Amino acid sequence: MSTLVFFACAQAVDQEDSRPSAITWHQDVAPLVAQHCSSCHSKNNIGSFLQFSDYSTAKILANLLAEKVQSKEMPPFLAGQTEDCQPKHSWKDDPRLSAQEIALFVDWAANGAPEGDATNPAPLPNPTTKHLSEPYTVLTPDNAFTTPSEQGIEDEFICFVLDPELNQTQWIQALEVIPDNTKVVHHVVLFLDNQAQSESLKNDQGWYTCFGGSGTGSTEIIAAWAPGTPVIEYPENAGLEIPQGSRLIMQMHYHPVDTAQTDQTQLHIQWSQTEPSNETMVVLRGNNGSLGSDGLGLQAGENDNGEAEFRIPANAAAHKETMRIEVEGGPNKSYQLFMLGHHMHYFGTDMRVYVERNTVKDNEDADECLLQTPKWDYNWQLMYFFDADNNNAPIVRGGDILRLECIYNNTMDNPDAVKALTEQSLTAPIDVGLGEGTLDEMCLAAIGLTIIEE
Numbered sequence: 001m002s003t004l005v006f007f008a009c010a011q012a013v014d015q016e017d018s019r020p021s022a023i024t025w026h027q028d029v030a031p032l033v034a035q036h037c038s039s040c041h042s043k044n045n046i047g048s049f050l051q052f053s054d055y056s057t058a059k060i061l062a063n064l065l066a067e068k069v070q071s072k073e074m075p076p077f078l079a080g081q082t083e084d085c086q087p088k089h090s091w092k093d094d095p096r097l098s099a100q101e102i103a104l105f106v107d108w109a110a111n112g113a114p115e116g117d118a119t120n121p122a123p124l125p126n127p128t129t130k131h132l133s134e135p136y137t138v139l140t141p142d143n144a145f146t147t148p149s150e151q152g153i154e155d156e157f158i159c160f161v162l163d164p165e166l167n168q169t170q171w172i173q174a175l176e177v178i179p180d181n182t183k184v185v186h187h188v189v190l191f192l193d194n195q196a197q198s199e200s201l202k203n204d205q206g207w208y209t210c211f212g213g214s215g216t217g218s219t220e221i222i223a224a225w226a227p228g229t230p231v232i233e234y235p236e237n238a239g240l241e242i243p244q245g246s247r248l249i250m251q252m253h254y255h256p257v258d259t260a261q262t263d264q265t266q267l268h269i270q271w272s273q274t275e276p277s278n279e280t281m282v283v284l285r286g287n288n289g290s291l292g293s294d295g296l297g298l299q300a301g302e303n304d305n306g307e308a309e310f311r312i313p314a315n316a317a318a319h320k321e322t323m324r325i326e327v328e329g330g331p332n333k334s335y336q337l338f339m340l341g342h343h344m345h346y347f348g349t350d351m352r353v354y355v356e357r358n359t360v361k362d363n364e365d366a367d368e369c370l371l372q373t374p375k376w377d378y379n380w381q382l383m384y385f386f387d388a389d390n391n392n393a394p395i396v397r398g399g400d401i402l403r404l405e406c407i408y409n410n411t412m413d414n415p416d417a418v419k420a421l422t423e424q425s426l427t428a429p430i431d432v433g434l435g436e437g438t439l440d441e442m443c444l445a446a447i448g449l450t451i452i453e454e
């Protein structure tokens, strides 16, 4: 009797539910893992990460995988949207899973992670990893760096000085970071040092320590890289100008592990010998404590007593600093953005960049949110690319206002703040101001743009 009832129920569910009744590893989940997870979580890639590309491991981890995709922590991509910010342009190489794909992980785990038919698996997508095509220049630090050998000790931030030995101006068309020791390489920020100031900072091994910036006064950002970042390409008609005599500063963020590790991460650069038709720049706007007083645009806000001050009081849980910065040039000067990135340190929790338009054309909004990173994480300083080659990218004009909003949590409820304080042997929050140290903050946007009309 009970068997009959059971069958009757199962059939009813099958008819109502349009999804296949059994979601399995070989038929449904393995292709998603291959496409969306394996660039980091597989043997050939970032060695110290969890690996789950085979059924026997994935089955054990099924609930954890489902949890991480459902919370959208995985795959890591911090650009998000909230009620305050609905970016209207899509991102190039957006790795996020669709709601249906997330549901497949969740339902599969909830059903006990069935294996399915191993003799008839769904085809696995080819790895999408793309590399630079020849010719390119290989830049290698003079010496390998050895990380200390204790787990749980502070992260290391090392700036390597790389000399591309240019005897004339050239333009970077594309670049690729080739991580060497993936057990310890966490992320990389690349700066342009067009005055070669970093030469005087480096030791006889060719590097110096640095944290929030490059440690030199005159730097521009070129790119940021984290595991999973594809080849970085500037738009077709654009390229980043590197004057003769410049140095590139490669800031490495290392996570030491329990054994000493050496690393000699390389940079591959594809140059354009001819000047691109559109002038391209990556500019930094906002506050980092050393951009000079004219570009700051800091607004008076909470805890400021009427005068603008960048100070995050101890124990403030959602302190906001706002900057309004006018875009240079007259209303006829227009720029197409191709890339945006955010930068804060360990106290930051949420950041947004808006454009307040002076002239509003076609489908544009007067107040447009360009990028929000609602769960800011210092460990994932990614650059987000618009599809500028297909004109699916925002335009800003001289006289428009860029508005940056940075939100900080300076309490012991913020695990990153606790980590930064503990490293300095502090047990309670202190007031945080601007600067390059781990107990200082910044609110910066890196903006990649091409000038499209003078």
Ligand code: HEC
Pocket: 032, 033, 036, 037, 038, 039, 040, 041, 049, 050, 064, 065, 068, 069, 074, 075, 076, 095, 226, 227, 228, 229, 379
């Ligand atoms: C761009 C690289 C990258 C991609 C792609 C990626 N992950 Fe991760 N994943 C990480 C890193 C790095 C960590 C370690 C946590 C951290 O540092 O934030 C992690 C951690 C995890 C963890 C937690 C491990 C633990 O010990 O708690 C799970 C589970 C996970 N990822 C699942 C996935 C799944 C499922 C996918 C695909 C849908 C995926 N990840 C895609 C980089 C990636």
